[in-house]
Amino acid sequence: MTIPFLILAAPTIAGIAAAMYLRNLVHCILALTLGFAGLAALYLQLDAQFVGFTQILVYVGAVAILAVFAIMMTRSAGPMAQPVFSSSWIKGGCVAGAVFAVLAWAIYRSATSLKMLPPQPEVAVRQIGDALMHRFVLPLEIMGLLLTAALIGAVLIAMQEKPEMQ
Amino acid sequence: MLGEGIVKGLAETARNFLGSYVSKDRLTTVQYPEERLPQIEAARNFPFLVYDGEDWQQGMRCVSCLICEKECPPKCISIEKSKDKKLDASGKPQFYPTVFNIDVSVCMSCQICVEVCPFDAIKMDVDFELSTKDRFGDLLWNKERLSKSNEYYREIHPTEAAAVDAQLAEERAKLEAKSKLAAEAKAAAAATVPAQPAVGATAEK
Amino acid sequence: MDEKLKVELGKQGIFTTTLQELYNWGRRNSLWPLNFGLACCAIEMIATTMARYDLARFGAEVFRPSPRQADLMIVAGTITKKMAPQVVRLYNQMAEPKYVISMGACAISGGPFKQGYNVLKGIDRYIPVDVHIPGCPPRPEALIDAFITLQKQIDEQQLTGVGRPRHLDPDAPSEFIVPQFGPHDLEPPQNPDVWRPPLVNISLAGKNESGND
Amino acid sequence: MTNSPYLPVVVLLLAAIAFTVSPLVLAWLWAKKFSPHKPGPSKNAIYECGLESAGDAWVQFKPGYYLYAIVFLVFDVEAVFLLPFAVAFTGLTAAESIAMLVFLLLLVEGLVWAYQKKVLVWT
Amino acid sequence: MNLETIKSEIEANVPGCRLEIVPNNSPSGQHSLLIDSETALTVARFLRDAAHLRFDYCSNVTGIDWPGKEISEKVKIKKILDGVEQEVEEIQKTQSAGHLEAVYHLYSMEKKHGPVILRMRTEDRADRIHLPSLTPIWRSAEFQEREIFDLYGIVFDGHPDLRRILMWDGFEDHPMRRDYVEPDDYEYEPTPHDAVLQKAKQHLSETGGR
Amino acid sequence: MSATTAATAHFTPKPSTDGGEGQLLEVSMGPQHPSTHGVFRMDVALDGERVVKLKPVFGYLHRNHEKIAETETYLGSMPYTDRLDYLCSITNNWAYALAVEKLAGIQVPERAEYLRVITGELTRLQNHTSVIGFLLQDMGASGTPLMYAFREREKVLDLFESLTGSRMMCNYMRFGGCRADMPAGWLQQAQKVVEAFPRFLDEFERLLSGNEILMARTQGVGVLSKELAVDAGITGPMLRGSGVNYDIRKVDKYGIYERFSFKVPLGEHGDVYDRYMVRLLEMRESVKILQQAMRDVPPGPIMDAKTKLRGFRPKAGEAYGRIESPKGELGFYLISDGSPNPYRYRVRPPSLVNLTVLEDMCLGQNVADIVVILGSIDFILGEVDR
Amino acid sequence: MTPETIDRIFIIWKHWLLSYAPAGVQPLFSALLSVVPVLAVFPLLFAITTVLERKGLGRIQNRYGPNRVGPYGFFQPIADGVKSLTKEDVVPRTADQAVHFLAPLLLVAAAFLAYAVLPVGRNMVVANLNAGVLFFFAVGSLVELAVFMAGWSSRNKYSLLGAMRAIAQMISYEVPLVLASVVVIMAAGSLSTVTIVNMQASYTGIWPHWFVFTPWGFVGFVLFMIAATAEANRSPFDLPEGESEIVAGYYIEYSGFKFALFFLGEYLGMFATSGMAITLFLGGWAAPFSFLTWVPSYFWFFAKLLVLIAGFIWVRGTLPRLRMDQLMNFAWKFMLPMTLLNIFVAGTWHFMAAGSVRWLVCAVLIFAPSVLLALGLEKGKKKIAARTYRFAE
């Protein structure tokens, strides 16, 4: 574990943990953006520049904004009077803890079999573009379809049923 | 075409921008404390009391008739009439104000006091640089503060002052004629009226 | 800055002196008025910012609509009793240092309308005023004159010591009573901490003899 | 990691934060030394045109805003695909470019649908 | 447009209305029509809708306070004087209750004529100060009637939104009435005279020089 | 017919306030707000950015003008009228003078009538320019149109100052005439200003009238129907913007207006753009009137010799005098009881009555439209609250 | 000194300074040396711009503008700065204190980050990132968050309205902003800003190869600038702080230096987007004519930047503000389709042979729909048009 990794991992985890456990939803989202930004930095550290910036553009720039809008539109902006956690929080917490234990155990066990860092790959955006337009052209089209469907679907759901006025 | 009006507007502002470097019409600012607009003759701000001659107490035209106090719409003039009479500039015994206060923090510069004054004793000043921290001390003007000479009046309102002077001179002439007549009628007692000081002389200036 | 002040400043040490000069210079040249007009004088206030008189020359064209960002409240016009609480609240909400120019007869004393039942007889009943400028309304030049007077006042303020201005004194208040609407009048009708009517013995003389002579 | 291309960016970020914080610290010091903070109930109340603010500002907004956010999100994601394509564009054949055109047209279709449903109407 | 003819037309069209022409002796010659509050709405509607009148525009609406005053009248009373019934002139003093009045100036935008002046009177100044609101006929009366309500205290029945308009809501007086007494907010007067002096004196005597 | 049904008939139906979605944001716009022209206040409820409730609140500048005037002499009230609509003091003077003249049956000399028309129309010019400047300011045009408007206004104010002594509070007219005659050279100076004015209007129109943003912001916004305008007693450019031909200068022919040939511009849609354009066109007509009046102004006295200003006591009676002020019908209603003070002194303020329809025009509009509509009404608080 | 040396003078200095640093910290030192000028120059530019803007607006409005503080009023921003620094910092009691504090920091930091990829001169860039343009937009999206934080945390109704407007506006114009730059990336084949500028720094005769001199480049530039105006909240798109309606918008409750930071952040954002426009379309630091290449490259960058800023000021001095729905309509119904179309045109341009036919086809392809779209926008629900008026009598 290198120092930069720790420097980046710490705020990431802190942000994300805060996002899950803060009381005020807007604070949650702000903490979440910190976590997302930390993740993006981790991607950069892993030489995935494009993915890292995409992460910021999409998650911080768009998803966080979307979540903020959703909060503003459901009147959950202020701190809530009710408890933060649902009634079944013990169950949920246990499940999550168990999952982490299993995963960590598995990772730890298999750790030895993995190599050290390979030489730095030359990933220009151009290669991503080439890959996208050749090998991944079908997923791209499917993605387009998915996005369109998501657009229409989300709008349909979120749009209030307008009574045919006038 | 969309944007045509916007382009026209941009051209207009550009013309003004460039024009501001060449034309006074497009750079209308008068840089106040250094530059000033030419004094407009009719301008008015707050009233002052005109006195003739050198001595403001002696030459005060006001005879304390209290008309302006009554007519002042916001009631900012306060006069106390004297018990005795004093000789005025023309040497006639007159009442005079022992107290003549104008509260300029109330005055609305309406000029009605000037209009109703039958003695041309109160006129409008043009001085406006009166800002102060002291509300009561500096904005309540007493007789002394209010008194300004007729020369000053001529300076700020030349046309008006000339008319007033002419009218006063005429009145005085009439009065003199009358008194002369009376004096003559009173017969040979021969006490010539003492020469009038200042006023007539300054009017010729 | 006059010599006496210089000497006095010298006692405070050169650092404070330069700091004070810088501080005063900065405040003096960046007076942003609150975008706030009440009545007739407001039109002259606007005229002052317009091309002919151009208050912007002094760096004061940044009329901020929010009291948080403004330094100078130009009380331009008649303050009615209905409006007085709002004026005081706006003044309170301004960040220190803040200054007040009381523009025109109405703002100083109620002016021609002082006999009215709904007119406040001067804004200095509730908040401290730095500069009064009489006139009904004062000419734009007069407002600029008031502005320059205020700048001079700021220039003379000291950073430390007894003579320091209100906003530097930790004990001086920064906000004042906001009057409440009562059934007949504002309550309280004035803020005794800021202003008490001077006493005159009018019952005897009938008239005040601040006379002359 | 010292030779990372991101080092200047990180330094810039830190320097920018320092640049922003330092005047605030300076202002705080000034306030501490000379001009004390004087909070008060009416001074630190919410500004609302000189009146006492009534009711909370944190109210529920109209869902209409959300529709814009959805469309934005979709086109933001689209840009993510468009940029690599654009970079690779000079090396692509016309046929390959058509694939991207199809992708774009799919999204445009969604947009047109949104127009026709009058979703993008700000009220 | 003669007020007499208008009056007779109204009388013909609005049964049961009591109208009275209030003469105006000033050179303006703007006489007015006093209408009763029961039929006021009908009269007003007639004035607005009648094809040849069409007073569709109500310009000025105002209130007037006529406080009660002592009326001295010479009355001839029959008195038994010395056993003989005689007519004797006597000065009789009565205290009239006074009344509040609402005045409407009507013009016609369509026919471009006017004004016709309507007056309505309350019965006294304290209890029966209700008048019908003419806002349902002329919308322009809305704010002006509110103002009269605020400043004079006339309650307009049928007004859609009768609240104080100029003074604040908790205010209790009606300041335009002639017997309104201002609150004593003594101001140091450097130039006191006349009424101001009276007020200042009163304040000083009440507060003991404070 | 019951009163209630009639009442609901001509009040516009209010949109329901629950909205169904989104909570309403109750905002108070004013009394200190950059675009409420002083101390006006509107209690607004917003559904998103749409206005669902708007209640105007007045009285923040209620200066008891009428009460004070009842204790003043007839002459003493004249300077107070300056401060009603403080943008156009001269027309206020005129209306008051007209009412007193009606009350006391005073004749005004010929030259004074001309002076009144000249100064009155100059007032209209400077009012309309300022109002358009303020309207554009409310629309967010960083001051430029307002600056240009005030540039021209200053020229007119210079004329006022050299004629009457004051820039704004002219206190110029008296019942029975005017206070001061034209000083030497004034007429030439005024003619120069008036001749140059159409050029300024052209510049203004180039800057604004064709501007797409302005058109988009104003056309179809704040529509006021003819019927509602008449019903609500709207007067002035606002009424004519809605297409009703009613100009008191033409209807009452007060003063000497019948001697001048001028036209009355009428709008068609009754929206903000129409009101804006009607004002612009009215200025051009005013220039025409001014040119005619300045050409024809006769010599002679400027005050009725019989009228005594001091100690003026009209006979008991009442009179209502009105003029077409730049804002609309400005009327004074005076009752005299024979004493030196009016028994009742009432101002019929065009601004207040014109605000009646504010709510009707604003409901359902965007919050940004409110300020534009407000700006297009052209009201001055001094006159609204008095 | 040859022109080349002057052009490279900062780099020479940097290397000279670097040679004094111990080897271990050299990268860090190098980074610092390239960062410090950014932090010095652009805030200075901000200060100069505020004066220029106030003076320029003054000239447009027939007046002088600030001219008393220091020579020609150029010390005005210093006075403003001193004032802001010593002004009391008022935070509303009910505000969300932490977020209220962080918002201006985030705004300014994000604005500064954008400069990391702007080449201000030949070989003068803080970080030549492979995906530089993407980085720029990613960082730009942080600004929205900062604005929201400011508006929301103040808990003021106006500021919240302003914040919602600001987000809606920024997200709506971010899409056109990104898509308008795609055309350049298609031509340049790189996301690196340095590469993009280098591609434009060649000449045919005396004429440079700027992307703005192609049909798609020109349209892209115009669209980019419109979107940039909106992103920077400049007039006529300054709705989030639309003074006449929502008083001061999202920073209504900020006082003292925090308020100054908002101004700084806004102007920095404006410079950054303008700088990006220069980089993408106007040849970055490249001289406008081949015979002017001896002038140092950084001069050209800042000269172009000042020209664009002057444009911003000019527009601000002229136009009234749009309404929110019109603004959104304009973004989604004009800008977005136009940028998409522009991408298509750029593709067509690429696949067509060079020559006048290509010019004609592309010009028609782009201008005809723009007119149609504009007409559609103009018509919309109600017809926006000049009117004629009738007169009575």
Place this chain on the structure above:
Amino acid sequence: MSSLTSYLLLSSLLFSIGLAGALTRRSAILVLIGIELMLNAANLNFIAFWRYGPDPAALTGTMFAIFSISVAAAEAAVGLGIILAVYRHSKTTDLDQMNSMKG
């Protein structure tokens, strides 16, 4: 511990936090965010495996991450849309309350 292991551990920690959030929070919005976090954890895995995998030049991990981010964004849009729709009916985003309303 190798670098990959630390990334994997981090990602599993992220996953668990997201899972815990999704399971324990009452607010529907945060539940959705929790799910997003789980997806992000997966993304981190993709990138880490790609980077430390045998053939980084093949870009499979990167491409996967990009597609995954896009899908997650679309999911967030639809998910939040659903929450809004539910909110319109039940006036709450509280899952417990929604449940109790359901009966």
